[in-house]
Amino acid sequence: MSRPFTSLLVANRGEVAMRVLRSARAAGLRTVAVYSDADTTAPHVRAADDAVRLGPAPAVASYLSIDAVLAAARRSGAEAIHPGYGFLSERADFARAVAEAGLVFVGPGAEVIELLGRKDRAREVAERAGVPVVPRGESSTAYPVLVKAVAGGGGRGMRIVRDPTELAPALQAAAREAAAAFGDDTLLVERYVERGRHVEVQVLADAHGNVVHLFERDCSVQRRHQKVLEEAPAPTISNAVRERLTCAAVALAREVGYLNAGTVEFLVAGEEVFFLEMNTRLQVEHPVTELVTGLDLVALQLRVAAGEPLPFGQDDVTMTGHAIEARVYAEDPYAGFLPQAGTARVVRWPASDRARVDHALEPGQQVTTAYDPMLAKIVAHGPTREAARRMLVAALDETAVIGLVTNVGFLRMLAASEAYAQAAIHTAWLDSDPAGAVACELPDISGRSEPIAAWLLARAAAPQPTVAGRASPFSAADGWRSAGPPAPLTVELRFRGRNSTWQVDPVSGRLSGHGQSHCIRLVERRGHQVRLEVDDVAVDATAVVDPHRITVVVEGQPAVFERPDAFGPAATASATGGDVVAPMPGTLLTVAVTPGDRVAAGDTLGLLEAMKMELALSAPHAGVVRRAPAVAGVQVGLGDVLFSVIADTEAEES
Known part of the structure; x- marks a missing residue:
């Protein structure tokens, strides 16, 4: 249903809700936000004209409740609903319920969502439209193959199988994950294309028969099928491939009578092009398309939903420059x-002239594992790919979140890597070569951060009372003495179990320790942000000094240094090396062992489900299970001891 409307309810939360609200307000619409009990004070709630509570924190009782969303629309008088992405955005039953309630759904019709929402049916549509598809896995005994759920997306219910012996367990795990995430355990098995590139085409279609493409995006930098960096245009495809991709995307949209914004995803291997799926919603990575085309996709979605024709034709759409997006997640x-x-105690985003930031994270905001961990998108736009890449690196250097672990430093490392600079990337780049040019191991970040931490602690070691309106050198923590030069201050730090001692002269800024010597001078300080000269080189840092520790963020990488002297004698660790604890809150999905069972190192003891993922809980060493939960299905908290395994040597002694 397409018709004019004056009010819009955004059935989502976080950064996408903020993004939709921004364009809706610019269009003069009255806006309505919805929220769960976990989001009572969230930024999107304050950003809307009105807000309606959906229900408790669990998504199934709030953001995934069709009845609750429709009730909120009735209470607020909203005439249209924008689903954002995630949650109900690709649920055909939601689009149908919205239409039956007499409201406008900002997206395609329920029948099209239903048709394209299943990958097996979408394959059939693509073949009818003459779009090439990936060969089915069962038609050949060649491995590797890709097992994937026909419903949903986001990498859930997906497994790469390289050996026939791995197929059965992969099918079981993928089916279980798909059923939990999408309520449908049907799977599709296709040939897995090694070292392919994920390239997608943005399309727009109105109710007047107009269909256009807005060129392509490259989303090849993925981890476990979740996109990490996206860019437009695709850096390595030929004009011939671009033509085939865009023509195929438009043909598919016309084949199904598509309406509104959608994305057709392809796998590109050399000059070969294979259809993957069509996403019937706004994509997370839509900002890169907006920056290179100069178009507001959300505003266009709203105009199409109101029954207006697209205000331009295909020949009017051009690309200018290059844009790269980095997804910021609350993950380690x-x-x-x-x-x-x-x-999040401290949140610092890059300046607006450096990059576009779509986010909904503020200082003091609590982030839970109840919802998707994406916090923000940082997008840089430049005249060339290299210019955009450098701007993104600089923007990530200016980004800091303290109090919450994020992937900002990892993103900075990716964007700055030689492989990414050369566009020598593919869909398996991160997963297949973790020890290569871009390492997933914890980087050695103390080299730059540790002297800064010691210097800051020396400055903050004690208050500086004044005498007759002036700072007193006798009480200031700067080592000043009337009889001679200042005495250096001693600062002790502990970083990842390693202790170091620094001698700091706060007057001259000279310090030495851990085999290093430096000279640091303060240039400027604004709140937690400091600009320093470290050995005559400008360094921007964000820092928080606590009684027992100091956190310093340099180039997006946070480093937490403890002060050993602030804790007193170290407690003796108990011999609990055989305990397996919950790495995060979640649901204990399965229990594979019972007390008395013998296990080998690495054996799976059980599965934990959290944040839409399954995490295997493995035996830390060979031995005998001493403790195991009696039943599965229970909720567990971070750090809860779930299993205990007595090592073979301990078992023999006992």
Whole structure:
């Protein structure tokens, strides 16, 4: 249903809700936000003209509840609903319910969502439209093959299988994950194209028969099928491939009578092009298309939903420059990319002239594992790909989040890598070569951060009372003495279990320790942000000094230094090396062992489900299971001891 409307409800949260609200307000619409109990004070709630509570924090009782969203629309008097992405955005039953309620759904019709929402049916449509598809895996005994859920997306219910013996367990795991995420455990098996590139085409279609493409995006930098960096245009495809991609995308949209914004995804291997799927919603990475075309995709979505024709034709769409987007997640790249929870004490985003930032994260905001861990998107635009890449690196240098673990430093490392600079990337780049040019191991970040930490602690070591309106050199923590030159201050730090001692002269800024010597001078300080000269080189840092530790962020990489003297004698660690704890809050999905079972190192003891992912809980060493939960399905908290395994040597002694 397409018709004019004056009010819009945004059925989402976080940065995408903020993004849609921005364009809706610019269009003069009255805006309505919805929220769960976990988001009562969230930025998107304050950004809207009105806000309606959906229900408790669990998504199934709030953002995934069709009844709750429609009730909110009725209460607020909203005439249209924008689903954003994620949650209900690709649910045909939601689009149908919105239409049956007499409201405008900003997106395609329910029938099209239903048709394209299943990858097996979408393949059939693509073949009818003459769009090439990936050969099915069962038609050949060649491996590797890709097992993927026919419903949903985001990498859930997807497994790469390289050996026939791995197929059965992969099918079981993918089916279980798909059923939990999408309520449909149907799977598709296709040939897996090694070292392919993920290239997608943005399309727009109105109710007047107009269909245009807005060129392509390259989303090849992925981790476990989740996009990390995206860019437009695709840096390595030929004009012939670009022509085939865009023509195929428009043909597919016309074949199904598509309406509104959509994205057709392809796998490109050399000059070969294969259809993957069509996403019937706004994509996370839409800003790169907006920056190179100068178009507002959300505003266009709203105009099409109101029944207006597209205000331009295909020949009017051009690309200018290059744009690259980095997705900021609350996750720890150096601990298996596990989603993180916490309170963001300090949040610093890059200046607006450096990059576009779509976000909904503010200082003091609590982030839970109840929802998707994406916090923001940082997007740089430049005249060339290299200019955009350098601007993105600089923007990530200016980004800092303290109090919550994020992937900002990892993104900076990716964008600055030689492989990415040369566009020598493919869909398996991150997953297949973690020890290569871009390492996923914890980087050695103390070299630059540690002397800064010691210097800052020396300055903050004690208050500086005044005498007759002037700072007193006798009480200032600068080592000043009346009888001679200042005495250096001693600062002790602990970083990742390693202790170091620094001698700092706060007057001259000279310090030495851990085999290093430096000279640091303060140039400017604004709140937690400091600009320093370290050995005559300008360095921007963000820092928070606590009684027991100091956190310093340089080039997006946070480093937390503890002060050993602030804790007293170190506690003796108990012999609990055999305990397996929950790395994050979640649901214990399966329990594979019972007390008394013998296990080998690495054996799976159980599966934990959290943040839409399954995490295997493995035995830390060979031995005998001493402790195991009696049943699965229970909720567990971060750090809860779930299993205990007595090592063979301990078992023999006992």
